[in-house]
Amino acid sequence: MMGNPLILVTNDDGINSPGLRAAAAALEDMGDVLVVAPVQQHSGAGRSMPPASEGRIIRQSIALNGHTVEAYGVEGSPAQVVEHGVMEIAPRRPDLLVVGINYGENIGSGITVSGTVGAAMEGADFGIPSLAVSRQTAPEYYLNHSDTVDMKTAMHFVRFFARRTLEAGLPPGADLLKIDVPQSATPQTPWRWTRISRQRYFYPVKPRRRRPSDPGPMGFEVRVDLETLEPDSDIRAVAIDGVVSVTPITLDMTAPVSAARLSEWLQ
Numbered sequence: 001m002m003g004n005p006l007i008l009v010t011n012d013d014g015i016n017s018p019g020l021r022a023a024a025a026a027l028e029d030m031g032d033v034l035v036v037a038p039v040q041q042h043s044g045a046g047r048s049m050p051p052a053s054e055g056r057i058i059r060q061s062i063a064l065n066g067h068t069v070e071a072y073g074v075e076g077s078p079a080q081v082v083e084h085g086v087m088e089i090a091p092r093r094p095d096l097l098v099v100g101i102n103y104g105e106n107i108g109s110g111i112t113v114s115g116t117v118g119a120a121m122e123g124a125d126f127g128i129p130s131l132a133v134s135r136q137t138a139p140e141y142y143l144n145h146s147d148t149v150d151m152k153t154a155m156h157f158v159r160f161f162a163r164r165t166l167e168a169g170l171p172p173g174a175d176l177l178k179i180d181v182p183q184s185a186t187p188q189t190p191w192r193w194t195r196i197s198r199q200r201y202f203y204p205v206k207p208r209r210r211r212p213s214d215p216g217p218m219g220f221e222v223r224v225d226l227e228t229l230e231p232d233s234d235i236r237a238v239a240i241d242g243v244v245s246v247t248p249i250t251l252d253m254t255a256p257v258s259a260a261r262l263s264e265w266l267q
Contacts, residue, residue, distance in 0.1 A: 005031035005096060006093070007162070008034050008090060010037045011099055012044075014073075014145075015062070016248060022155050033183055043114075044113050044115060046117075048082055050116065053077060055084055058073040078118055086128070097123035097129070099116050099119045103137050105180045107196075108200055109196065109198055111196060117178060124176040129160070132167065132179065133180075135183065154181045163205070174248035203221055204218075
């Protein structure tokens, strides 16, 4: 690769997230790091493109490895932020997109809800090798981005997979990698190739309210059915075995059903 690679760093937790700073700090000596992130918290935004987003770009300084760097906050969803970053802010085409480090694991069949994964999918749709990186945390930290959450191990794996991707590209057939780091992991923790579990990890809990017109956002709880949990799944790796999950993802969501089987179904 000629010259320094351009690494675009974003997230769904917002421009002030310590996880965003941790990702950028981990990558700073690997290329030219450009930080572009949502102005506000956008967890759960998926790959949404809200038409009400006005796309204002706000320059601000963030602390990184003992000095300050210029970053950009964008009024929009994580996927929209990637669009503005690639189309308006980046001086050239990014060589790598890193999304994270997210507060909370993104595992199981509900990953399309994740703004972290959504932003990585948007980068992949531009043809940019993309990594979506999350660190398992207790639920109280999902929206409360405390500096007490240790990001050092997640930073280690950000560097490891970013370096490999810059050197060799993504694995054949993959458009992005989803990386989930258990909260108990260390840099010596093994990592495992995984697939997305068909189980729902974050299960909705209906609100308690007296009248339908009362405020009542849905809650959630974690559920894992060990009897049906796939041995190669991201849920088993992170939530049960405590190893780092690395899932290659493709933008092609077509079901792997042969034309012959489809014809049989019609008959």
